Amino acid sequence: MxxxxxxxxxxxxxxxxPYGASLLRSDIEAYELLRSxxxxxxxxxxxxxxxxxxxxxxxxxxxxxxxxxxxxxxxxVDDIAVAGEATVEALLAAGHAGIALxxxxxxxxxxxxxxxAGFWTVLDRAGAIISLNAPPEAIAELGPVxxxxxxxxxxxxxxxxxxxxxxxxxxxxxxxxxxxxxxLAPMPNVFVKISGLYAISMPxxxxxxxxxxxxxxxxxxxxxxxRCLWAxxxxxxLDLVSFAQTVDNPLLGGLAPAERAAVMGGNLLRLxxxxx
Numbered sequence: 001m002x003x004x005x006x007x008x009x010x011x012x013x014x015x016x017x018p019y020g021a022s023l024l025r026s027d028i029e030a031y032e033l034l035r036s037x038x039x040x041x042x043x044x045x046x047x048x049x050x051x052x053x054x055x056x057x058x059x060x061x062x063x064x065x066x067x068x069x070x071x072x073x074x075x076x077v078d079d080i081a082v083a084g085e086a087t088v089e090a091l092l093a094a095g096h097a098g099i100a101l102x103x104x105x106x107x108x109x110x111x112x113x114x115x116x117a118g119f120w121t122v123l124d125r126a127g128a129i130i131s132l133n134a135p136p137e138a139i140a141e142l143g144p145v146x147x148x149x150x151x152x153x154x155x156x157x158x159x160x161x162x163x164x165x166x167x168x169x170x171x172x173x174x175x176x177x178x179x180x181x182x183x184l185a186p187m188p189n190v191f192v193k194i195s196g197l198y199a200i201s202m203p204x205x206x207x208x209x210x211x212x213x214x215x216x217x218x219x220x221x222x223x224x225x226x227r228c229l230w231a232x233x234x235x236x237x238l239d240l241v242s243f244a245q246t247v248d249n250p251l252l253g254g255l256a257p258a259e260r261a262a263v264m265g266g267n268l269l270r271l272x273x274x275x276x
Contacts, residue, residue, distance in 0.1 A: 124148075124151045
C-alpha cells in the first residue's frame with residue numbers, strides 16, 4: 001500500500017513544541033528517512049507563519065519543494081483580515097497548490113467568509129487546495145465559502161478539531177460536536193484529514209487515541225472513504241507518539257482493504273493529480 005501524507009510541516013529551525021525547541025536535528029532530514037522507510041509517495045506540506053515560529057515559512061517550503069517532486073505545498077495566509085486577490089495570486093505564482101487557513105474561532109472564520117470576491121475567484125479558477133484548521137464553531141461559518149468555490153478542494157484538518165476528550169464520547173455526542181463539519185458532507189469538494197488524534201483523546205500520548213474513534217466513524221460514514229485522508233501531522237505529533245503509530249491506526253481497522261488504501265494515500269494522490 002502506497003502512502004501519501006496529507007498534513008505535515010517543515011520549519012527552518014524546527015518545531016519548538018511543548019519543550020521550546022525542536023527534538024529533531026532537521027525536520028526535512030528526519031522526514032526523508034521516514035518517507036523512505038514507510039514508502040510515502042507524496043505529502044502536502046502546510047505552511048504556517050504564525051507565532052513567530054518561522055515568519056518566512058511559505059518561501060522555505062517552496063525552496064524545499066523545488067528539488068523534491070514528492071512535495072506539494074499550500075501557503076499560509078496569516079493576516080486574513082487584509083488578504084485579497086493579490087495575496088492568493090502571489091502564493092499560486094510562487095508554486096503553492098493552494099492556501100492554508102487557520103480559523104480558531106467563529107470571528108476569524110467570518111473574516112475568511114467575507115474576503116473580497118476576487119480572493120475566492122482566483123482560487124476557484126486554479127482548482128486550489130484549501131487546508132483549513134478550524135473547530136466546529138468556525139466551520140459553522142464556512143458553508144457559503146465552500147458552496148461559492150466549487151472547484152476548490154477544501155481539506156478540513158484533524159477530524160474537524162472537536163477538542164480534547166478524556167473519555168470516549170457516544171456516537172451521538174460526537175456527531176453533535178462536529179455537526180457543522182458533517183453538514184458539509186453533501187458538498188463533493190469537502191474532504192477530512194484523519195490526523196491530530198492526540199489533540200482529541202486524552203491523555204495525548206495514549207495511542208491509539210480511543211476517544212477519537214466515534215469522530216472518525218462519523219466522518220467515514222458521512223464523507224465515505226473516498227473523501228477522507230490520512231495525515232501524520234509531522235513533526236508536532238512526534239512530541240507525543242512515534243511516526244509508526246501515526247501510520248498504524250487501529251481506528252481504521254473496519255475499512256475494507258481498498259478503502260484503507262484510498263484513505264492512506266490514494267485519495268491525496270488523486271487530489272494532487274498523481275494517481276496512476
